[in-house]
Amino acid sequence: MEYLLQGFIQGFKLLxxxxxxxxxxxxxxxxxxTLSMICSLSIGVPLGFLLGYKTFPGKKVVRTMVDTLLxxxxxxxxxxxxxxxxxxxxxxxxxLLFTIPGMSIGQTLLGLPIIIAMTANAVxxxxxxxxxxxxxxxxxxxxxxxxxxLEARYSIMLAAMAAYGRIVSEVGISMMVGGNIKWHTRxxxxxIALETGKxxxxxxxxxxxxxxxxxxxxxxxxxxxxxxxxQ
Amino acid sequence: xxxxxxxxxSCLIIAAMALPVMAAxxxxxxxxxxxxxxxxxDDLIVPKFMKDTGIEIKxxxxxxxxxxxxxxxxxxxxxxxxxxxxxxxxVDKGVLVDRKELMYNDFVIIGPxxxxxxxxxxxxxxxxxxxxxxxxxFASRGDNSGTxxxxxxxxxxxxxxxxxxxxxxxxxxxxxxxxxxxANEKNGYTMTDRGTFIKYADTKGGNPPLVVLVEGDKVxxxxxxxxxxxxxxxxxxxxxxxxxxxxxxxxxxTQEAIGxxxxxxxxxxxxxxx
Numbered sequence: 468m469e470y471l472l473q474g475f476i477q478g479f480k481l482l483x484x485x486x487x488x489x490x491x492x493x494x495x496x497x498x499x500x501t502l503s504m505i506c507s508l509s510i511g512v513p514l515g516f517l518l519g520y521k522t523f524p525g526k527k528v529v530r531t532m533v534d535t536l537l538x539x540x541x542x543x544x545x546x547x548x549x550x551x552x553x554x555x556x557x558x559x560x561x562x563l564l565f566t567i568p569g570m571s572i573g574q575t576l577l578g579l580p581i582i583i584a585m586t587a588n589a590v591x592x593x594x595x596x597x598x599x600x601x602x603x604x605x606x607x608x609x610x611x612x613x614x615x616x617l618e619a620r621y622s623i624m625l626a627a628m629a630a631y632g633r634i635v636s637e638v639g640i641s642m643m644v645g646g647n648i649k650w651h652t653r654x655x656x657x658x659i660a661l662e663t664g665k666x667x668x669x670x671x672x673x674x675x676x677x678x679x680x681x682x683x684x685x686x687x688x689x690x691x692x693x694x695x696x697x698q
Numbered sequence: 699x700x701x702x703x704x705x706x707x708s709c710l711i712i713a714a715m716a717l718p719v720m721a722a723x724x725x726x727x728x729x730x731x732x733x734x735x736x737x738x739x740d741d742l743i744v745p746k747f748m749k750d751t752g753i754e755i756k757x758x759x760x761x762x763x764x765x766x767x768x769x770x771x772x773x774x775x776x777x778x779x780x781x782x783x784x785x786x787x788x789v790d791k792g793v794l795v796d797r798k799e800l801m802y803n804d805f806v807i808i809g810p811x812x813x814x815x816x817x818x819x820x821x822x823x824x825x826x827x828x829x830x831x832x833x834x835x836f837a838s839r840g841d842n843s844g845t846x847x848x849x850x851x852x853x854x855x856x857x858x859x860x861x862x863x864x865x866x867x868x869x870x871x872x873x874x875x876x877x878x879x880x881a882n883e884k885n886g887y888t889m890t891d892r893g894t895f896i897k898y899a900d901t902k903g904g905n906p907p908l909v910v911l912v913e914g915d916k917v918x919x920x921x922x923x924x925x926x927x928x929x930x931x932x933x934x935x936x937x938x939x940x941x942x943x944x945x946x947x948x949x950x951x952t953q954e955a956i957g958x959x960x961x962x963x964x965x966x967x968x969x970x971x972x
Contacts, residue, residue, distance in 0.1 A: 554772035554934065564773055565726070565756065646758035649740060661759075665735050666875045666901040 474672025481673050482680065488649070488658075489674070493681060495567060496654040499645075500635045502571040507578035507630055512623060514579075515586025516612055520598075530587070536580035541573075545643035548573040552644065565646040570654075573640035578630035585629065589622030590615055621693065628689060635682060655681070725939045727757040728768040729778040730844055731873040733922070734759030736897045736966050742959050747946060753939060761843030761873075769793055769925070772932035776940035778947075780891075780922045781844040783851075794925040796940075800947050801956050801967040802921045805848055806895060807912035808878070809834075809887035817887070822915045823856035830858060833866045835886025837877050840869025848920070849889050855917060875901075882908050891920050893966035900961045922967065947971070 481489045518529060550556055552564040552572075563569035597618060601611050616623065638656040645652030647661060655678040662670040733739050734757065744755045758768065762779040769777050770793045777794065779785060788794045807825055809817065815834035817825040829836050839846040853860045861867040868884065870877045874894040881888035888908075890898075899906040924947055926940035946952055948971035956969045 554932065556771075559772070565758065646756075648756045648758060649744075651756060661734075664731065664873045664875055666879060666898060 470668045470672060473669035475676065477669050478673035478676035482677055489677060491650050492653050492655045492658045492674070493677065495652060496635060496656070496678070496681065499567045499570050499574065499641070499654060500631065502568065503574035503578055503634050504627065504631055506571060506575040507582050507634075508627060510575070511579045511582030511626075511630075512586050512616060513612070515583040515626075516590055516616060518583060519587035519590030520612075520615065530584075533580050533584050533587070537584060539577065539580065541577060541637040541639035542643070543639075544573050544576050545640040548576070548640065549643045564644065565648060565652060567645070567652060570641050570645040570652060573644050574634045574637065577637060577640065578634050581630040581633065582623075582626050585626030586616075586619070586623055589619040589626070592622075593618055624689065624693060628686070631685065632682070635685075636678070723752065723939065724754040724756050725776060725936060725943055726774040727755055727776045727778060727943075728765035728774040729757050729759055730762050730765060730780060731759050732780070732845070732891050732894050733778055735873065735875055736893045736961070738893070738956070738959055738966060742955060743947075743952075746952070746955065747943065750946065751942060753942065755943070761839075761841050762847065763842030763844075766794075769927050770931075772927065772935060774927065775936040776924060776926050776943055778922065778924045779844060780920055781847045782921055782923070784844075784847060785923060785925060789925070792928055793931050795928045796926045796944060797923050798925070798944050798948055798971065799921055799923045800944075800971050801953075801969045802919060803892045803965075803967050804913065805845070805889055805891055805918040805920050806910045807887060807889050808881070808895060808908045809911050810882075810885050810907065811909050813911060814885065815887070818911045820912055822852055822912060822917055825912045826853060826856045827858065829887055830861060830864075833864070835866050835868060835881070835884045836861075837868045837870055837881035837884065837886055837888040839874065839877050840871050841873075843874075844920075845874060845889065845891060852889070852917065878908060887911070896961050896964050896966055904962055921970075 518526070518533070548569070549564070551558045552561070552569055553559055554564070563572065593615065597615065598611065601614050606614060636656060638660055641647070641652070641654045641657045642660060645654065645657065647653050647657040653661075655674050659671045659674045659678075662668075662674065729739065739755075739757055744757070747753060747755055758774070760768070762781045762784060765774075765777050765779050766784060766788050768774050769788065770791075778800075785794070785797055789797055807817070807822065809815070815829050815832040817828050820828065838849055850860055866886075868880065868886070870880050872880075874890055875898060877888055878890060878894070878898050895910065898908075924944045926937055926944060927935040929935050929937045953969035953971055956967050957965060959966055
C-alpha cells in the first residue's frame with residue numbers, strides 16, 4: 468500500500484516539476500505513438516475499406532487472418548522487427564534499430580490489424596444503398612472511397628482509439644527494437660519496466676499515472692474533435 | 699492503391715529523416731543490467747564521457763549473453779560485460795577485439811537474515827550443497843546473463859548437477875533486482891554481484907530483508923571488461939570511438955571516479971585496469 472501512496476504523490480511531483488527525464492520519456496512516447504498512428508491509419512484505412520467493400524475470392528480467409536493478427540503478442544512483433552532491423556538482417560542497412568522510427572514500424576504492425584478489421588466492419592455495416600446512390604451521382608472510385616470512409620468516420624475514430632490504446636501501452640516492441648536508451652528511445656512503458664527492475668516501485672507507479680494522464684488527454688482531445696465533427 | 703503507396707512512402711520518408719541524427723558521434727554500447735541498474739552508467743560514465751570527449755554513449759542494458767550476441771549481430775560498437783569465459787569465446791570467434799579488464803566487484807550469496815538453511819559463513823560449495831540438501835528456495839536468474847553463467851559454474855565447482863527441475867530452484871528469467879525481490883518474497887537465497895546488492899540495500903533504506911551470508915570465497919571474483927567490435931566482422935562498427943571509450947575507461951582519472959562511485963558509503967565497483 469505504501470508503494471501506491473508514494474507513487475501517487477511522486478506521480479504528481481513528476482508531472483508538475485518538469486523533470487527532464489520524465490518529459491523526455493513522455494515526448495518519446497507521444498512522438499513514437501503518433502508516428503505509428505499516422506502510418507497505421509494511412510495504410511490501414513484504405514486496406515480496411517477494400518476488405519469491407521470489395522468482394523474477392525479468399526476474402527473470408529483474409530478476414531480470419533486479420534482477426535488472428537489482432538491478438539499478435541507484442542514481444543513476437545518486437546522479435547520479428549528486431550530480426551529484420553539488426554545490422555546483419557535484411558533491413559540492417561537502414562540503421563533503424565534503436566531509433567524511434569524503428570519502434571514505430573513495430574507499433575504500426577501492432578495497430579494495423581485493429582484499424583483494418585474495425586474499418587472493414589464499419590464499411591460492411593453501412594447502408595447498402597450508399598454505394599448505389601454514389602454511383603448514380605457519378606462518383607469515381609476514389610470519391611466513392613472517400614464518401615464511404617467519411618460516412619464511417621466515427622467507427623474509424625473508434626478503431627483509431629483502440630489502436631492508440633494498444634500502441635501507447637505496449638512495452639515489448641519498444642524494449643526490443645528501441646532498446647530503452649535514455650533520452651532517445653526510452654518511453655514511459657520501458658521506463659516503468661526499468662524502474663521496476665531497479666526496485667523503484669514508487670517511481671514505476673508514478674510513471675504509470677503519467678501514462679494514464681497522457682492517455683486521458685488524448686481521449687479528451689478525440690472527444691472534442693468528435694463533438695466538433697457532429698456540430 | 700496509389701494512395702496506399704504514397705502513404706507507405708511518406709512513412710518511410712519520415713523514418714529516413716531521423717537518420718542524419720544517427721550520424722552524429724554516438725557510441726552504441728551493449729552492457730549488463732548490473733552496470734545500468736546501479737546507476738554507474740547514467741550517473742557517472744555517460745555524462746562524464748560526454749563532458750570529456752563530446753561523444754555520446756547510447757547503451758542498451760541486457761544480460762551479458764545478449765550483449766555479446768548484439769555485438770555479433772553488429773548492432774553495437776562496444777560491450778561492457780562480466781563473463782570472462784564467454785568473452786574469450788567471442789574473441790576467439792573474431793567478433794570482439796581489444797579486451798580490457800576495467801573493474802571488479804564480487805559475487806555474494808544472500809538470503810533471509812534468519813538463514814533457514816544455516817549457510818552463514820560457509821564456503822560457496824558447501825553453502826550450495828546445504829541449500830540443496832535442505833531444499834531451501836534458491837532464485838536463479840536463468841537468463842544467460844553474466845551472473846547466471848557464474849552461478850552455473852559454481853554448481854559445477856560444487857560438483858553438483860544444476861538443480862534445473864527441483865521445485866525449490868526458481869529460475870526467474872529476469873534482471874538481478876527483480877530476482878532478489880522474488881527471492882525475498884519466497885524467503886529464499888540467491889546469488890548477486892555486490893554492486894547490485896548495495897543498490898538493493900539502498901532502495902530498502904539501508905536495512906534490507908536479505909543479507910549477505912556467503913562472501914569472500916576466491917571463486918566469487920567478478921571481473922568487468924570492455925571489448926570493441928571487430929571491424930573485420932562488422933564493417934560499420936565504430937572501432938575508433940570504441941577504442942577511445944575503452945582507453946578512457948582505463949585512464950587513471952576515470953578509474954578514480956569509478957572507485958569513488960558509492961552508495962551507502964560502499965564502493966560498488968573497484969577499478970583494476972592495468
